[in-house]
Amino acid sequence: MTRLYVDATTLVSLGTVNRLALLDAFDGPAVVLPAVVDEGTTEPARRNLDRAIESSLLSVGETPSAAAVTEAQSVLDTTAVDGDVQIIASVLSARDRDEAVGVVSDDRRVRVVSRGVGAEVTGTIGVVVRAVAEGMPASEAKELVRDIDSHGLHMTAELREKAETLIDSAAE
Numbered sequence: 001m002t003r004l005y006v007d008a009t010t011l012v013s014l015g016t017v018n019r020l021a022l023l024d025a026f027d028g029p030a031v032v033l034p035a036v037v038d039e040g041t042t043e044p045a046r047r048n049l050d051r052a053i054e055s056s057l058l059s060v061g062e063t064p065s066a067a068a069v070t071e072a073q074s075v076l077d078t079t080a081v082d083g084d085v086q087i088i089a090s091v092l093s094a095r096d097r098d099e100a101v102g103v104v105s106d107d108r109r110v111r112v113v114s115r116g117v118g119a120e121v122t123g124t125i126g127v128v129v130r131a132v133a134e135g136m137p138a139s140e141a142k143e144l145v146r147d148i149d150s151h152g153l154h155m156t157a158e159l160r161e162k163a164e165t166l167i168d169s170a171a172e
Contacts, residue, residue, distance in 0.1 A: 002028035002120065003094065005087045006058065007105030008039040013124040015045030016151045019144060020052040022127050025134040028102070031061040033090060036083035064089035075113060084110050091119045124148060125159070129166045138171035 004026050011032065014020050023030040032040075032053070037060060040049045052058040064072070064086055072089035073079060087103060087110060094101035095118045103114040106123045115121045122130070125145065132141045145163045149155045155163070 002026075002100045002102050003061075004028050004030045004102040004104060005061070005090055005119075006030050006032050006036070007087060007103065007107055007110055008036050008083050009106035009110075010104045010124045010127065011036070011040050011049055012042050012045045013106065013148050013152065014127065015040065015048040015052075016042065017144065017147050018044070018048050019148075020048055021057060022131045022136075023052075023104070024057060025127070025130045026102070030058050030104075031090075032058050033061045033083060033086040034063050035081065035086045039083045061090065064093055068093045075117070076109070088113055088117070091117055094119075125163045125166065128163070129170045132167050132170040138167050141167045141171075 004023070006023060011020070014022060032049070037049070040046050049058070053060060068089035069081055069085060071092055072085045075088055076085060078085065084107065087105070091101055091103060091114050100120070102120040102122070103110065104122055104127060105111055105114070111121045111123065128141050128144055132138055142164055145160065149160065
């Protein structure tokens with residue numbers, strides 16, 4: 001089972017439209033780190049995040065070790081200890097233990113660094129596509145993408161087209 005670290009960008013996108021349950025379509029547990037929880041302050045995403053944690057849909061992971069945080073800060077060239085740092089620190093720790101790990105984020109820097117240190121990476125659209133592969137009707141997924149877009153993700157026309165293409169492929 002691959003542990004899946006979920007970033008605030010996806011939590012806000014899916015939480016705003018009350019669709020955090022889509023994270024259950026993955027094989028491993030969806031984990032949100034303490035600093036990421038602290039970043040999820042936008043309503044109604046925050047309320048839905050709290051509900052997802054209370055229902056055990058999402059588990060709150062342990063704060064990474066100080067050594068892993070320091071390494072992640074170095075990799076990200078920052079002194080902050082925010083959600084991005086905790087996610088990268090957790091990915092680095094998993095790599096050191098030779099464990100498979102995934103990251104769900106729409107933040108380009110988090111995605112690039114996570115992939116570079118060995119994590120499987122996807123984003124909010126990838127979560128929707130995965131839900132289609134697990135049985136969500138393509139028409140519902142396309143409506144969901146439009147809903148997410150209208151509530152803050154603000155996709156380019158190119159990204160919406162790509163999302164629809166991926167949804168159609170997953171539905172086949």
